[in-house]
Amino acid sequence: MEKHLGTLLNPHPAPSAARMGWQQAKRQANIDKVLELLQHNDDHAISLSDLRRCAGISERTLRSIFKEVFGVGPNRYLHIRRLHLVRVALSIANPNTGSVSQIACRFGFSDAGRMDSDYHRIFGEYPRQTLIRTLL
Structure with a gap:
């Protein structure tokens, strides 16, 4: 794991x-x-x-x-680190003005599908869910 x-x-x-x-x-x-x-x-x-x-x-x-x-x-470490940086950025972003793809690009992810899959495997939710959760 x-x-x-x-x-x-x-x-x-x-x-x-x-x-x-x-x-x-x-x-x-x-x-x-x-x-x-x-x-x-x-x-x-x-x-x-x-x-x-x-x-x-x-x-x-x-x-x-x-x-x-x-x-x-x-x-591997740098990849996991970037995923954590994306998670932090998503959790503080405004879902009305920010997007998953903008934040992912900021941290060097060009393949959204792979990033979504890796993010889900580590955090148990998809990046969009993290972004939307900030509204709750």
């Missing part, structure tokens, strides 16, 4: 630098950099290549970090 983003966003606490070797300290610094970049990009989708480039690490290191910290690969 899918992990919720809240679970994925709560990595284990970092050990102190005094107890780590230089390689572990560098790895922890890379993890901290990736987490900070993700946190500062909550208002839009961030791509794997942008994340890798901004963090200044290789794709292999980035994949390793995501598996270690979140338990899933970076592509």
Whole structure:
């Protein structure tokens, strides 16, 4: 079953630098950099290549970090993260002026059918239901 983003966003606490070797300290610094970049990009989708480039690490290191910290690969994590961002945006949007497709596009979804299906699988409702629920 899918992990919720809240679970994925709560990595284990970092050990102190005094107890780590230089390689572990560098790895922890890379993890901290990736987490900070993700946190500062909550208002839009961030791509794997942008994340890798901004963090200044290789794709292999980035994949390793995501598996270690979140338990899933970076592509899967970023997809689930975008779905959660869409959900938040839908829950605060005005259904009379906003649309699911506008919000989905804002977070990088171009295939509405796939996004609807993935959204339903994770949240148990379709995006339109989330948008309309704000009226209730």
